[in-house]
Each structure stands twice: as structure tokens, then as C-alpha cells.
Amino acid sequence: MVMATKNALHLDFQWPDGGDFSAPVLWLRDVCPCSSCRVTQTQEKRVHLASLDCVAAEAIDPTHEGVTIGWVDGHTSYYPRAFLEATHARITPAWKPWCEDYFPNCYDFLAFQSDDDCATSAITEFLTSGVLLLGAAGQEDGTLERLSARLGPVREVLFERIHNVKVDPLGYNVAHTSLALPPHNDFASYSWPPSVQALHMLVNDAVGGNSTILDGWGVLEEFRRDDPAAFDVLCRVPVPFREFDEHNETYACEPIVQLNARGQIVIFRYSNQLMQVMDHRNPETAAFYDAYYALSRRLLSTNLSRSFRLEGGQILVVASHRILHGREAIESSGHRHLQDAYFEHDNVRNRLTVLARSHD
Ligand SMILES: [Fe+2]
Ligand SMILES: [Zn+2]
Missing domain, CATH: 3.60.130.10 (Clavaminate synthase-like)
Known part of the structure; x- marks a missing residue:
């Protein structure tokens, strides 16, 4: 368990295998995947950052599979490592300029x-x-x-x-x-x-x-x-x-x-x-x-x-x-x-x- 620095913009820690992790504190609190921060039925976000008077981490507990963060307001978040390492980007086929012999099928x-x-x-x-x-x-x-x-x-x-x-x-x-x-x-x-x-x-x-x-x-x-x-x-x-x-x-x-x-x-x-x-x-x-x-x-x-x-x-x-x-x-x-x-x-x-x- 690591104690976090209060009011920090970023939260940094090391995974047990030595890899570094760093992310904005507000981002982490915003994306908490727990069932009280999400509408389970729809996967939509439910917690609204603006409803929190203070956003700061108190304790950080990384394991091989993920990290548990204790927040100063008493909320606890658990983030699977795969979730934190994913890009979360949606990929759709990108446009490409026509080549010389282009003709539509x-x-x-x-x-x-x-x-x-x-x-x-x-x-x-x-x-x-x-x-x-x-x-x-x-x-x-x-x-x-x-x-x-x-x-x-x-x-x-x-x-x-x-x-x-x-x-x-x-x-x-x-x-x-x-x-x-x-x-x-x-x-x-x-x-x-x-x-x-x-x-x-x-x-x-x-x-x-x-x-x-x-x-x-x-x-x-x-x-x-x-x-x-x-x-x-x-x-x-x-x-x-x-x-x-x-x-x-x-x-x-x-x-x-x-x-x-x-x-x-x-x-x-x-x-x-x-x-x-x-x-x-x-x-x-x-x-x-x-x-x-x-x-x-x-x-x-x-x-x-x-x-x-x-x-x-x-x-x-x-x-x-x-x-x-x-x-x-x-x-x-x-x-x-x-x-x-x-x-x-x-x-x-x-x-x-x-x-x-x-x-x-
Ligand atoms: Fe036309
Ligand atoms: Zn949560």
C-alpha cells in the first residue's frame, strides 16, 4: 500500500513487476468502473465529478491484476490492469486517397x-x-x-x-x-x-x-x-x-x-x-x-x-x-x-x- 500525495494532478505508482503507471487524478476518478459509479444496466457513467467536493487519492494498492485506490471521501475504486493499459479508442476504417487504378467494385x-x-x-x-x-x-x-x-x-x-x-x-x-x-x-x-x-x-x-x-x-x-x-x-x-x-x-x-x-x-x-x-x-x-x-x-x-x-x-x-x-x-x-x-x-x-x- 502506497500513500498518495494530496491534491496531486497526477497519480503515479509502480506495478509489482516494476512497470510505471501515471494518469491524471481526475481522469482516474471519472472512469471508476464500479457499480455505484456506473449505471450497470447501460454501462453509462453515473458519478459526476462536479458532485465531488474534493478529488484526491489517499491509498494506492497495486497488484499484478489491477490497482485499488482509496479516495479521501471514502470511495474505493478498483481498476483492472487491462482497463488501464487499453487505449479505449474506437477504430473505424480510415479513408485512403484513391490510387491510380482505383475503380469502385x-x-x-x-x-x-x-x-x-x-x-x-x-x-x-x-x-x-x-x-x-x-x-x-x-x-x-x-x-x-x-x-x-x-x-x-x-x-x-x-x-x-x-x-x-x-x-x-x-x-x-x-x-x-x-x-x-x-x-x-x-x-x-x-x-x-x-x-x-x-x-x-x-x-x-x-x-x-x-x-x-x-x-x-x-x-x-x-x-x-x-x-x-x-x-x-x-x-x-x-x-x-x-x-x-x-x-x-x-x-x-x-x-x-x-x-x-x-x-x-x-x-x-x-x-x-x-x-x-x-x-x-x-x-x-x-x-x-x-x-x-x-x-x-x-x-x-x-x-x-x-x-x-x-x-x-x-x-x-x-x-x-x-x-x-x-x-x-x-x-x-x-x-x-x-x-x-x-x-x-x-x-x-x-x-x-x-x-x-x-x-x-
Ligand atoms: Fe448533385
Ligand atoms: Zn466507483
Whole structure:
């Protein structure tokens, strides 16, 4: 038994085999795994640090299997050694930029829906490459709803729950014309744009109109490496985006690249058609346009882009905070009907975790 130093920030001790252990005192008290500090039924934390007037260890008793800590308020904690030495990090497949010969595998729609091994491979590929291609999904209206079993609930936005994309003289968006659509992602006009987009081609008898996909994060990482100062401008300067029709008005003003606390890219927001007029009096506007022009030229010439014909019965799913999608111009007016719907990336990751759990 070792007496602890009162009010210490860290608690240090040696295991009987000589190994050192050190951890913040507040962390140790916070993660106490005992049944009065946890809701046993749910594994949630129950003790709240703020309810404790003083957090200090009084006695430390390490054995080969774990350590018992006596706290000044009379509580006793026991921590198995394996618990203290674990990283407690959740690992999901990390994204990887496309390699030179990357092309998405095509998974059978019914197998993806019904076979857990197929779904596990397909979702793992999706989390790595940002793309999932499904074939033999048929031509039935609303088929995308069935993907909820694997991708989680549909993420609704204003406009339709399932969008119909056909050439339509009354359409609210350039997608409803036969014009080419440069690489973009949808709903840049939302503070949190949908993070997964599924596009189901019901019928494609048109000439032209090839689908395009582009590894946006892959290009951004090249850009960051080659011109870090310009990349930083794209992370800093807010840009307005708007999508609207007669009944709806959506608007967000955010930098086109958003990073997390570790400096990793989390959202690439890119839509030439939805981008609004920036204030030319803002001194940042010139710097932004320099960087934006350089990045956009790169997007048009990158080898991290693929073009292919999405056939009737195929579904293309993209991680839309990363992958930009587009379309070449439709040359003839042969019947072409596409439906799209949105999902959320967190829910797709959840599905892989649950599949692994059921496998174990
Ligand atoms: Fe789109
Ligand atoms: Zn406890």
C-alpha cells in the first residue's frame, strides 16, 4: 500500500513487476468502473465529478491484476490492469486517397441487403474509398428507401425526400437541365450538408450524361502539400451558398474546407452553382479567389476523377463530404430518370460496428 500525495494532478505508482503507471487524478476518478459509479444496466457513467467536493487519492494498492485506490471521501475504486493499459479508442476504417487504378467494385443490391458478409465488405470499401456501387437494384420508384436497412434513416432536407432528376423545364436546379454538371456536392447551403448521397439510376436510355466522381479530399491533401498557405485560406474564409425555390430558402456561409481539432479534413463544401456573391470589399476575398481558382483548376485536371455510365438499375453511393459528383452533358433526350436521397456517414459507420458485433 502506497500513500498518495494530496491534491496531486497526477497519480503515479509502480506495478509489482516494476512497470510505471501515471494518469491524471481526475481522469482516474471519472472512469471508476464500479457499480455505484456506473449505471450497470447501460454501462453509462453515473458519478459526476462536479458532485465531488474534493478529488484526491489517499491509498494506492497495486497488484499484478489491477490497482485499488482509496479516495479521501471514502470511495474505493478498483481498476483492472487491462482497463488501464487499453487505449479505449474506437477504430473505424480510415479513408485512403484513391490510387491510380482505383475503380469502385460493383456489389449486387440484394446481396448487400441480405448478406452480412457482403455488406461488411461493401461498407468497409465505402468508408475507405468514399464510394459504393450497387448493381441489379431494379427500376422501382423509391428503391432508395430500402437502403435504410444498411445506411440508416434517410436524411431529409427541404425539397423532396427522394429527389427525382429528369430533364424538366420547371426544375429548380441545373441538374434538371441537360447541361453538364461540374464536380460538386449537394446542399452546400446547409450548415451540415448531407454526408452521404445515394443516386439510383432507374432508366438510362440517354446518349451522354456519364456520371463523374472525384476524390475531393485526395485532391485537397495534394493541394495542402503543395501550397499550405492557400489551403489555409480555404479553411478560413467563409463563403456563402444558397439553394432555394418558390417555397424554400436555404443558406449557409462557411469555409469550403472544414478541419477537425486534429487538422483532418471533415467537410469539403464545393458547388459552383450554389456559391453566392462574396463581398469584394472584404480583403480576404482576393486571397480566397486566388486559392479557389488554383484548387478549381486542379479539380478539373486531376487524375483522382472517374467517369462512367451509370446504367439503369445501378445505385451510386458517395461519402458526400469527401467525394464530389457530377455529370457530363446529356446529348440526346432518350429517357433518363435518376432518384437521389441522402443518408448520414455516422449511421453507416454504426452499421459496420453492429455487423462486427453480431459476427463476434
Ligand atoms: Fe448533385
Ligand atoms: Zn466507483
